[in-house]
Amino acid sequence: MPFTTSEITTFMKKSARPASSVIRLALIPLCWLLSLTIQAQSGIHRLFEQKMDLPESGSIGTQMLRMSETFLGVPYVAATLEGNPTEKLVCKFDGLDCTTLVESSVALAVAKMENPTFEGYKNELTNLRYRNGDIDGYASRLHYFLDWLYENEKRGRMEDITAKLGGVPYRKEINFMSNHANLYPALAPTEVWEKIKEQENEINKREHSYIPKTEIQKAEPIMKNGDIVAFTSSIAGLDVNHMGVITKIGNRAYLLHASLADKKVILSKLPLAEYVASVPKHTGIIVARLSEPKTHE
Known part of the structure; x- marks a missing residue:
């Protein structure tokens, strides 16, 4: 301190030092x-x-995968965006959770192809993470994956391709944060809790799709390198448990993700369908694909 x-x-009184x-x-x-x-x-x-x-690839998906691969072996660090007195953009490459791995990889891939400067990276990360790219308190961050996907699809950065892969309606009341405010110190002020509750209400008005875990293997051949995958949850009020990046090996899809169990970023040993089947709280998946960006000059 x-x-x-x-x-x-006190030190001056006891010391002959000037x-x-x-x-x-x-x-x-x-x-x-x-x-x-x-x-x-x-x-x-x-x-x-x-x-x-790194060499530029021909597609945003391949670039996304290449950037995510640079994080293999990086330690898993939970709640990397929490704990700041005021909401601010957090940029970390030395410790990631599942969300920051995906966001960092997307922002790096976009920066590489559109504006390869650190400012370009930070701008894209801000647009990914915050509603309308505005950092305005805790509630401005896109906390729910369904909301994150909706907002980033709206601005043209990615597309929800779950329905195209054979997805079915995902009908679930999303309210985990407002119902468990004790888990989120930032929700202590009533006005912040109310904003989160309003966002949950908006999420619940929208239509969503997911691929049930028993149907995932059928969809794997259509997935591409760099697709974003999120795992729908059996927990009441929660949209997804986890997320990561698709890596294709032949017709099978594998998961590159920040693993809590392994305490680092890894590539799954099991193909995606088998991985999801091994986790009881995962009920299925939602898949998003990045849109090709404007090539930088």
Whole structure:
């Protein structure tokens, strides 16, 4: 912790050092923290440049998969977007959960093909993560996958292809966050809880599709590298449990994801259908495909 004013005064009385020396000592922890911040910022910029140096692929899906593969082995870190006093854009490459893996990979792929600068990456990440690209408090973040997909499809970044893959109606009341506000400290203010509740009501007015777990293998041949897959939930009020990126090997689809069990980003050993069958709380999948972006000049 930095020195307090009273600690500086006491130290000056007991020390023969001039006040300027004491103040310099007091500034050491602050300088150290600033140095760490600068190192972290330079580290993520260096990693970003390395990712931008990868060869450009012919399609956004392949580019998406290539970017997600650069995170293989990166540690799983839960709740990477939580805990800030005020809502702000969080950019991390050294610790990811399932959501930030997908968002980071999409933003990197789009930046590579449209605007290969760190500002371009941050702009796309902001547009992906926040309603209308506006960071305006906790409720401006797209917390539910169904809402995230709806908003990003509306702006033309991706398409929900679940119905095209043989999906059936996904009828479920979404209200997990408002019903479990005790799990979300940011929902303590009534006005924030009310905004989340309003968003849940809007989600529940829309039509959704999913592919039941027994039908997934039939859809695997139609999936493509870089498709985004989310796993529908048996938990009351919750839309999905998990998400990741599709990797095709022959006609089978595999899952590249940030795994809580393995504590890192991995490629699944089992094909997608078998993986979902092995997880009782997964009832099926929702699949999204990125739209081809404007090629940067």
